[in-house]
Amino acid sequence: MDYSALTDQQVVELARAGREPAYRELVHRYQRPVFSLIYRLVRDREKAEDLAQDTFIKVLNAIDRYDPTFKFSSWIFKIAHNTALDQLRRKEPETLSLEGSPHARTDAEAEASTITPESGTENPEQYTASKELGGVIERAIERLRPEYRTAILLCHVEGRPYEEIAEIMAVPLGTVKTYIHRARNELKRELAHLRA
Amino acid sequence: MSELEHLSTESLQGYAEGTIGAADRVALESHLQGCTRCGGELEEWRSLFTTLAGLPQLSPAAGFSDRVMARVKVHVPVPVWAPWLEGARQLAARLTPRTAGAWALASACITLPLLLGGGLVTWLISRDYITAQSLWVFATDRAASGMQSLGASALTGVMESSIASWLVTQARTLAASAGARGLGAFAVGIGGLTMASIWILYRNLFRTPTREAQHVTARV
Known part of the structure; x- marks a missing residue:
């Protein structure tokens, strides 16, 4: 069966029926968005990997209790957000590591897990400029309050509508708009x- | 809107991300045509949004999926009858003897009546005037008549009880005074009371133990 052609709801239904490949498909679909969100919230790669794992374990072990009237993406992002916030409440990390994963066993794995520009058509000058801009904006996002960070990342990086962000963050719609507006400013x- | 009254940041952000209405859009575009300051700010917002949308997604280290799956318990759907089966299994476990003496007693309770009954049947069949077929016919006939008489006596007991006679009297009075509709309402009321009684009995006999009982259990 080609799981990649199915909707989230269909894959979840198969997971609830005990199909192990459906679990793997959900991990495959959401590992990058969930890991990226958590990483940009906690700013520590090793901790982010642990928290992303915890998020998936919580979600997949509770798959039989998932309410299909809600979007699966909202549910998993909500758990990821809460897991990261719990970590932030426990300890505020000191550094932002843009290097490869500590779990990487080879240089190739480390390179594969390092932030890279998505476009493959840039020339070396553009690549360097975009990498510099990427670093500047990553550090700017790092300085935002955690709730502003979540809102701006879900809005602009994940492309989630305001209503879904409100559901994920469990705050009113007006609060989400305020968070995003202030974060942008x-x-x-x-x-x-x-620009100067 | 004059050029001096510049557009708000909310309006410019909404325009840049395409979330403002058609009417506001026309007014904004009209202003933007003549206001370089607002046009410049709009470009800044667009540039920021493009940069944010272009932020790369990070991948966790290789083997992430395997590490997750190693700690996930794949959900096995539970059949509807599973709780009943589990209840029957627990009941059987409670009733199963645990000591040799208990086993001997249980065996005796089961085998003695069988032995006695078997011996009696064998003795009866060994008589010249009794056959196995006639004994079977006799036994089933007695069982059927016994059931009938039990049912009849139970019904008679109910009908002859003071509650039943009171109910019948009330029903007759109601039928005479209020007609069939009143009788129907009476029957519904009695039915409701019966259901409530059954529910109360069920709650008291089979449902959750009281708070005191839980407390005692927890302490034990």
Whole structure:
């Protein structure tokens, strides 16, 4: 069966029926978005990997209790967000590591797990410029409050609508709009020197 | 809207991400045509949004999926009858003897009546005037008549009880005064009371133990 052609709801139904490949498909679909969100919240790669694992374990072990009237993406992002916030409440990490994963066993694995620009058509100058811009904006996002960070990442990186972000963060819609508006203003201020 | 009244950041952000209405859009575009300051700010917002949308997604280390699956318990659907089966298994476990003496007693309770009954049947069949067929006919006939008389006596007992006679009297009075509709309402009321009684009995006999009982259990 080609699981990749199925919707989230269909894959979840198969997982609830005890199909192990359906579990793997859900991990495959959401490992990057979930890991990226958690990583940008906790700013520690090793911790982010542990928290992303915890998120998937919580979600998949409770798959029989999932309410299909809600979007699966909302549910998993909500758990990821809460898991990361719990970690932030326990300890505020000190560093932002943009290097490869500590779990990488070879240089190739480390390279594969390092942040890279998505476009493959950039020339070396553009690549360097975009990498620099990427680093600047990553650091600017790092300085945002955690709730602003979640809101802005879900909105702009994951492309989630405001209503879904409100559901994920368990706050009113107006609060989400305020978070995003303030986060954008802060980021614009942070990036102003690049335009000067 | 004059050029001096510049557009709000909310309006410019909404325009850049395409979330404002058609009417507002027309007014905004009209203003943007003549206002370089707002046009410049709009470009800044667009640039920020493009940069954010282009942020790369990180991959966890290789083998992430395997590490997750190693700690996930794949859900096995439980059949509807599984709880009943489990209840029957627990009941059987409670009733199963645990000591040699208990086993001997249980065996005796089961085998003695069988031995006695078997011996009696064998003795009866060994008589010249009794056959196995006639004994079977006799036994089933007695069982059927016994069941009938038990049912009849139970019904008679109910009908002759003071509650039943009171109910019949009330029903007759109601039928005479209020007609069939009143009788129907009476029957519904009695039915409701019966159901409530059954429910109360069920709650008291089979449902969750009281708080005191739980407390005692927890302490034990």
